Amino acid sequence: MTAIDTVAAPVGGPTLPQERRLVTEIPGPRSQELLARKAAAVAAGVGHTAPIEAVAAGGGVVVDADGNSLIDLGSGIAVTTVGNAHPRVVEAVTAQVAQFTHTCFMVSPYESYVAVAEALNRVTPGDHEKKSALFNSGAEAVENAIKIARKFTKKQAVVAFDHGYHGRTNLTMALTAKSMPYKSGFGPFASEVYRAPMSYPFRDGGLSGADAARKAISVIEKQVGAENLAAVIIEPIQGEGGFIVPADGFLEHLLRWCRSNDVVFIADEIQTGFGRTGAMFASELFGIVPDLITTAKGIAAGLPLAAVTGRADIMDAAHAGGLGGTYGGNPIACAAALAAIEVFESEDLPSRAREIETLLTGRLRDLQASDPRIGDIRGRGAMIAVEFVVPSTGDPDGTLTSAIAKACIAQGVIVLTCGTYGNVIRFLPPLSISDDLLHEGLDVIAAALAAH
Ligand SMILES: *Cc1c(COP(=O)(O)O)cnc(C)c1O
Numbered sequence: 001m002t003a004i005d006t007v008a009a010p011v012g013g014p015t016l017p018q019e020r021r022l023v024t025e026i027p028g029p030r031s032q033e034l035l036a037r038k039a040a041a042v043a044a045g046v047g048h049t050a051p052i053e054a055v056a057a058g059g060g061v062v063v064d065a066d067g068n069s070l071i072d073l074g075s076g077i078a079v080t081t082v083g084n085a086h087p088r089v090v091e092a093v094t095a096q097v098a099q100f101t102h103t104c105f106m107v108s109p110y111e112s113y114v115a116v117a118e119a120l121n122r123v124t125p126g127d128h129e130k131k132s133a134l135f136n137s138g139a140e141a142v143e144n145a146i147k148i149a150r151k152f153t154k155k156q157a158v159v160a161f162d163h164g165y166h167g168r169t170n171l172t173m174a175l176t177a178k179s180m181p182y183k184s185g186f187g188p189f190a191s192e193v194y195r196a197p198m199s200y201p202f203r204d205g206g207l208s209g210a211d212a213a214r215k216a217i218s219v220i221e222k223q224v225g226a227e228n229l230a231a232v233i234i235e236p237i238q239g240e241g242g243f244i245v246p247a248d249g250f251l252e253h254l255l256r257w258c259r260s261n262d263v264v265f266i267a268d269e270i271q272t273g274f275g276r277t278g279a280m281f282a283s284e285l286f287g288i289v290p291d292l293i294t295t296a297k298g299i300a301a302g303l304p305l306a307a308v309t310g311r312a313d314i315m316d317a318a319h320a321g322g323l324g325g326t327y328g329g330n331p332i333a334c335a336a337a338l339a340a341i342e343v344f345e346s347e348d349l350p351s352r353a354r355e356i357e358t359l360l361t362g363r364l365r366d367l368q369a370s371d372p373r374i375g376d377i378r379g380r381g382a383m384i385a386v387e388f389v390v391p392s393t394g395d396p397d398g399t400l401t402s403a404i405a406k407a408c409i410a411q412g413v414i415v416l417t418c419g420t421y422g423n424v425i426r427f428l429p430p431l432s433i434s435d436d437l438l439h440e441g442l443d444v445i446a447a448a449l450a451a452h
Contacts, residue, residue, distance in 0.1 A: 009055040009056050009063075009065075010055070010056045010063055011056065011085075012056035012057050012058040012063075012084055012085035013058035013059075013083075013084070013085035013086065013087060013090065014058050014059045014083060014085075014086070014087070014432060015058070016056060016057070016058040016059055016061055016063060016069075017061075017069065018059045018060060018061060018434055018436070018437060019061070019069055019437075020061070020069060020070065020071050020412045020413070020437070020440055020441075020444075021067070021068060021069040021412070022068050022411070022412050023066060023067045023068055024066045024067070024068060025410075026050075026051065026052060026064075026068060026070075026409065026410050026412065027051040027052055027053075027064075027066075028052075028064065028065070028066025028067075028068060029066065030053055030064075030065035030066045031051060031052045031053040031064055031065055031066055032051075033053075034053040034065065035048075035051055035053075047181075049074070049405075049409070049414070049416060050062075050070065050409050050414050051409070052064035052065075052066075052068070052070065053065035053066075056085075057072065057080070057084035057085065058083060058084045058085045058086075058432075059083060059084075059430070059432050059433065059434070059437075060072055060429060060430060060432060060433025060434055060437040060438075061437070062084075062414060068412060069412070070409075070412045070413065070414050071412060071413045071414065071433075071437050071440060071441045071444075072084075072414050072429065072430060072433065073413060073414055073415050073416075073427050073428065073429045073433075073441050074414045074415065074416045074428050074429075075298075075428045075429060075430045076302065077271075077297065077416065077428065078239070078271050078276055078297045078298060078383070078428045079297045079298060079301070079302050080301060080302050080430050081274055081275055081276055081297075081298035081301070081340075081344075081349070081382075081430060081431055082298075082301050082340050082343045082344065082347075082349065082430070082431065082432065083301075083430045083431065083432025084301075084302070084430065084432075086301055086339070086340070086343060086432070088339045088340075088342065088343055089301040089302075089336050089339045089340055089343070091339070092335040092336060092338065092339035093303065093332055093335055093336050093339075095335070096112070096331055096332050096334075096335035097332055099331075100331060101331070101332060102327070102330060102331065103331070104326055104327075105134070105324070105328065105329045106324045110331055110334075112331050112334035112335055112338060113134060113329040113331070113334050115334070115338055116132070116134060116305075116307070116329065116334045116337050116338060116341075117131070117132035117133075117134070117307075117309075119337075119338065119341050120132045120295070120307055120309040121309060123280050123281075123341065123345075124280075124281060124293050124295075124309045124310075125281055125283045125284050125288070125289045125290065125293070126289035126290075128289075128311060128312075129311070129312040129313075130309055130310060130311065130312055130315070131309070131310070131312045131315035131316060132307050132308065132309040132310075132315070133307065133308050133315065133323050133324070133328070134305060134306070134307050134328045134329030134334070135305075135306040135307065135308070135325060135328040135329075136304050136305070136306060136325065136327050136328055136330075137167070137296060137304060137306050138166075138167055138268075138270040138294065138296035138297060138306050139166070139167025139168055139169040139172040140167075140169070140306055140325070140328070141270065141294040141295065141296055141306035141307055141308050142166045142167055142171070142172050142175065142233065142266075142268060142270075142294050143167075143169060143171050143172060144308050144323060145231070145233070145266045145292050145294050145308045145310075146158055146171060146230070146231060146233070146266075147318065147322070147323070148264075148292065148308065148314060148315060148317055148318050148323070149230045149231035149264035149266065149291075149292065149314065150230045150231070151317045151318050151319075151322070152230075152264060152313075152314045152317035153229075153230045153231070153262060153263070153264060155227070155228055155229060155230040155262075156192045156228065156230055157192045157193075157194060157224050157225075157228045157229045157230060158175065158192060158193050158194070158229070158230055158231050158232075158233060159193075159194050159195070159196050159220055159224060159229060159231070159232045159233070160175040160176075160177070160193060160194075160195055160196075160232075160233050160234070161177070161195065161196055161197070161198040161216070161234050161235075161238075162177055162195060162196070162197050162198040162200075162241075162420075163177050163178075163198050163200065163238050163241030163242060163244055163419075163420050164176060164177050164195075164198070164233075164234065164235060164238060164241060164268075165177070165178070165182070165235070165238070165239055165240035165241055166233065166268055168182060170189065170190055171190040171193075173186060173187075173189055173190075174189035174190040174191075174193040175193055175233060176240075177195065177241065177420065178240070178241070178420055194220070194223055194224045196216040196217075196219045196220050196232075197212070197215055197216050197219060198212075198216070198234075198238070198241075198244060198246065199212035199213070199216075199244075199246035199247045199250035200244050200246075201245070201246075201247050202244075202375065202376040202378070202387060206247075207247065208247055208248075208249065209246060209247035209248045209249025209250035209251075209252070209253065210249050210250075210253055212246065212247055212250050213249065213250050213252075213253030213254050213257070214253070216250075216254065217253070217254070217257050220232075226261035226262070226263060229261070229263045230263070230264060231263060231264040231265070231266050231292075232254060232258055232263055232264075232265055232266065233266040233268055234251070234254070234265075234266070234267065234268065235267075235268045235269070235270075235271065235272065236251060236267055236269065236272055236281075236282035236283050236285070236286060236288070237271075237272050237277060237282050237379065237380060237383060239270075239271030239272070239383075239418065240271075240418050240419075241418070241419065241420055242385060242387065242418055242419030242420060242421075242423075242424040242426075243378055243379045243383060243384070243385035243418065243424060243426050244378070245378050245379065245380065246286075248286070251283075251286045251288050252286065252287065252288055255288050255289075255290070258291075264291045264292060264314060265288075265290050265291045265292075266290060266291065266292045266293070266294065266310075267281075267282075267283050267288070267290035267292070267293050267294070268294045269281050269282060269283065269293050269294065269295055270294055270295060270296040270297050270306070271297055271383070272383065273293070273295045273297070273298055273299065274295070274297070274298035274299055274340070274341075274344060275298065275344050275349040275350040275352075275353050275381070275431060276298055276353060276381055276382055276383050276428070277353065277379075277380040277381040277382075277383050278350055278351075278353040278354040278357055278380050278381030278382075279350055279380075279381070280344070280350055281293065282380065285380055290310065291310050291311050291314055292308055292309070292310035292311070292314060292315075293308070293309050293310060294306070294307070294308055295307045295309065298340070299337050299340065299341075300333050300334075300336040300337040300340055301336050301337075301339070301340040302336070303330075303332060303333040303336040303337070304327075304330070304333055305329070305330070305333035305334065305336070305337050349431045350381070352382075352431045353381035353382040353383075353431055354381055355435075356381065356382040356384075356429060356431070356433075356438065357379070357380060357381050357382065357384060359435060359438055359439070360382075360384045360427055360438065360442070361377055361379075361384060363439070363442045364377045364384070364386055364442070365377060367442075367445075367446055367449065371449060372391035373388050373389060373390075373391055373397060373400060373449075374386055374387075374388065374389075375387045375388060375389035375394065376389075379426075379427075382427070382428065382429055382431055383426070383427075383428060384426070384427045385418070385419075385424045385425065385426040385427065386424065386425050387419065387423055387424050388400050388401045388404070388423045388424070388425070389423070396419070396421030396422070396423035397423050398419075398421055398422035398423045400423075400452060401417055401419075401422060401423045401424065401425060402417060402422065403448075403452050404425060404445065404448045404449060404452060405417050405425055407448035407451065407452070408441075408444055408445055408448055411444045411447070411448070412444070413440075413441045413444045413445065415427070415441075415445070416428065425445075429441075
């Protein structure tokens with residue numbers, strides 16, 4: 001065992017000093033020590049973005065073991081949307097831990113699980129009769145949505161889209177588009193999964209939503225056949241694939257085709273859900289009401305929870321005992337989710353996301369005006385991305401993108417990259433971040449761009 005003398009970690013949450021503060025190089029000595037232990041003890045396949053040892057977080061910052069305070073533009077991948085260690089979440093979780101930690105909902109049901117299902121049925125798009133089931137992770141929710149759709153339609157095939165991301169389990173790897181790093185060497189993959197072209201306005205020649213949908217539907221009809229197709233699964237705004245916002249009408253046309261062909265339309269809102277895009281759910285931005293919605297990430301402020309919510313007739317298709325799991329809808333995660341959902345509504349966080357959109361896109365467009373390497377700025381709410389290109393050709397510039405991201409982290413700003421071509425920097429700040437920190441984060445990005 002390695003002995004490390006410990007300093008008392010600061011208490012997290014919104015009372016942490018809201019500042020970028022670098023007292024060592026990143027990584028500092030304590031962080032380096034942890035990363036050495038990580039390299040020796042943790043499987044190499046589990047990577048990391050920021051080379052720090054996190055010890056506290058809240059508002060818009062993450063504090064490391066060396067005393068550095070980094071601006072958080074990632075929210076642990078769109079999870080701590082209400083803010084890290086939000087006081088209401090801390091209070092609810094602490095109370096629940098002291099009461100009971102687990103009974104297994106399938107053994108001895110408890111109220112908070114039912115209350116989360118009721119809340120999800122209420123806040124998701126559409127006023128039709130809905131039901132929900134709770135799980136542990138996004139991938140597990142996606143797996144279950146597919147199970148339910150297959151059982152309901154008595155069909156097997158599933159269509160996912162170019163650039164789509166749905167998780168790292170076997171079925172969800174099959175649904176995910178990108179080989180490296182998500183799939184390479186991990187096959188064989190689940191069968192009866194097919195891929196259709198996505199509407200990608202920046203790279204598909206600006207096809208209209210209707211034309212892009214016609215193209216996708218033609219591929220589906222020719223290569224799969226509606227009579228074999230159980231479900232179409234799509235992220236209304238793609239996350240890992242590069243924050244790709246489909247052209248208006250694309251999702252609507254697809255949904256209409258699904259409705260007239262007895263195909264379940266599943267919106268994977270795991271990254272876009274819970275206020276992230278300026279609406280409670282991104283589907284609302286496109287005026288669509290999906291049959292099923294998968295949620296996770298922002299749902300419970302960091303506690304592991306995921307859900308499938310949707311049309312009661314579809315959700316009830318699976319027989320008793322066919323859905324569930326030991327931990328799904330764990331009472332501590334449910335307590336966190338109920339607190340988080342209350343915060344989304346009482347603090348009107350979707351409108352805060354829209355303010356963040358205005359600030360981020362304004363600053364980024366200013367940068368773009370004098371920097372042709374910024375090919376595209378897109379996204380909604382607090383889910384905004386920049387796609388970097390080689391100006392002469394428009395080709396993706398993944399090298400520049402990773403250099404910029406690395407430089408930002410070294411300067412105390414946590415940013416994440418994404419995109420099929422690795423040439424997108426995405427901004428997913430917690431909605432609790434201040435405008436000052438957002439501006440400072442963008443100053444750092446501007447300086448990194450100027451230096452590269
Ligand atoms: C993150 C993500 C998943 C997988 O969620 P996990 O909790 O990591 O299993 C699935 N779909 C989308 C759109 C995601 O962003």
